[in-house]
Amino acid sequence: MAEPTIEQRFKTQVLPHLNSAFNLARWLTRNDPDAQDVTQEAYLRAFKFFPGFHGTNARAWLLTIVRNTFYTWHQQNRDQASDLEFDEDIHSLETGEAHQDSNPEALLARRENQQRVQRALRSLPLEFREVLVLRELEELSYKEIAAIVGIPMGTVMSRLGRGRQQLAAQLAPMKQEA
Numbered sequence: 001m002a003e004p005t006i007e008q009r010f011k012t013q014v015l016p017h018l019n020s021a022f023n024l025a026r027w028l029t030r031n032d033p034d035a036q037d038v039t040q041e042a043y044l045r046a047f048k049f050f051p052g053f054h055g056t057n058a059r060a061w062l063l064t065i066v067r068n069t070f071y072t073w074h075q076q077n078r079d080q081a082s083d084l085e086f087d088e089d090i091h092s093l094e095t096g097e098a099h100q101d102s103n104p105e106a107l108l109a110r111r112e113n114q115q116r117v118q119r120a121l122r123s124l125p126l127e128f129r130e131v132l133v134l135r136e137l138e139e140l141s142y143k144e145i146a147a148i149v150g151i152p153m154g155t156v157m158s159r160l161g162r163g164r165q166q167l168a169a170q171l172a173p174m175k176q177e178a
Contacts, residue, residue, distance in 0.1 A: 013058040042069040120170040128163030
């Protein structure tokens with residue numbers, strides 16, 4: 001049997017992580033069109049350098065490329081990036097499963113809570129937001145996050161801790177209202 005081509009290997013190892021790549025780009029850029037651009041550029045870079053990839057964790061490798069592509073994009077678009085709107089519908093924290101509760105008041109309350117969490121998360125400094133997204137939404141290990149972000153594991157834990165504290169502080173008034 002013939003050995004798979006680069007294209008076939010790329011399709012089987014990297015393409016399955018498109019949702020994770022787009023999710024990270026969306027949280028970093030804070031809007032859908034820029035996330036699409038960053039993800040597309042990251043996939044082009046990944047394909048270009050895929051022949052040199054000899055690791056076993058294609059997801060972490062790809063997310064590193066997405067992150068680096070974002071920072072290149074961010075440097076080029078710094079002035080515009082701060083003025084962009086965040087699309088609440090795009091950044092939904094739901095898992096996509098149907099909710100059993102169809103009570104309109106409960107659905108409205110859940111939606112309002114999600115929006116508060118999303119606003120709090122997007123307001124975090126980028127260094128905390130990216131590690132929180134990678135850990136809590138993408139469920140990566142500390143070791144994988146350290147490799148993606150290019151920082152020591154202790155710094156990952158520190159940023160996660162500080163990010164969680166800032167997030168909790170912003171959400172504390174939400175608990176008091178409930």
